[in-house]
Amino acid sequence: MPQYAVLIYESVPPEELPQEVMDAHMALPGKIRAAGGREIAGLALQPNATATSIRGELLTDGPFIETKEELAGVFVIEARDLDHALALAKMTPIVEGGVEVRPLLGFEVAEG
Numbered sequence: 001m002p003q004y005a006v007l008i009y010e011s012v013p014p015e016e017l018p019q020e021v022m023d024a025h026m027a028l029p030g031k032i033r034a035a036g037g038r039e040i041a042g043l044a045l046q047p048n049a050t051a052t053s054i055r056g057e058l059l060t061d062g063p064f065i066e067t068k069e070e071l072a073g074v075f076v077i078e079a080r081d082l083d084h085a086l087a088l089a090k091m092t093p094i095v096e097g098g099v100e101v102r103p104l105l106g107f108e109v110a111e112g
Contacts, residue, residue: 001078003040003104004085009069010097013047017095024093025073032077037088042075069097076104 010017029039048070079085082103089101 001038001080002082002085003106004077004079004082004089005102005104006075006077006085006089006092007071007100007102008073008075008092008094008097009100010072010095011069012095012097014044014072021093021095028075028091028093031091032088035088035091036080037084038078040076040078042073044073045071072097 025044029042032039077085077088079088082101085101085103089099092099
C-alpha cells in the first residue's frame with residue numbers, strides 16, 4: 001500500500017493540550033487499523049523554540065518561518081490511495097490547527 005506523511009499543525013502549545021486530545025492521539029493507531037490503514041510511525045515534536053534551521057552555512061534558532069501554527073507532530077501511514085489517506089488523517093484530533101497529508105516517495109537506502 002502507498003505511504004503518506006500526516007503532518008499535524010497546532011497553535012496550542014503541547015503543555016496546554018487538553019488530556020482528552022492527548023488520549024485521542026494515543027488511540028489513533030487503533031482507529032486507523034480499524035479503518036483499513038496502518039500507522040508505520042508517529043512522533044510528537046518539541047516546540048518551535050527548540051528548532052535550529054540551516055540555510056546554506058548559516059544556522060539560526062527557531063523554524064524557517066513564523067506562523068500561528070507550529071508543526072507539532074508527524075506520523076506515517078499506509079493507505080489504499082489518497083482518498084483513504086485523507087479519511088484516515090481526518091481522525092487526527094486537533095485543537096486549533098490543521099493536518100496536511102503528503103504522499104511519500106520511496107528511496108533505496110545504501111548500507112555500508
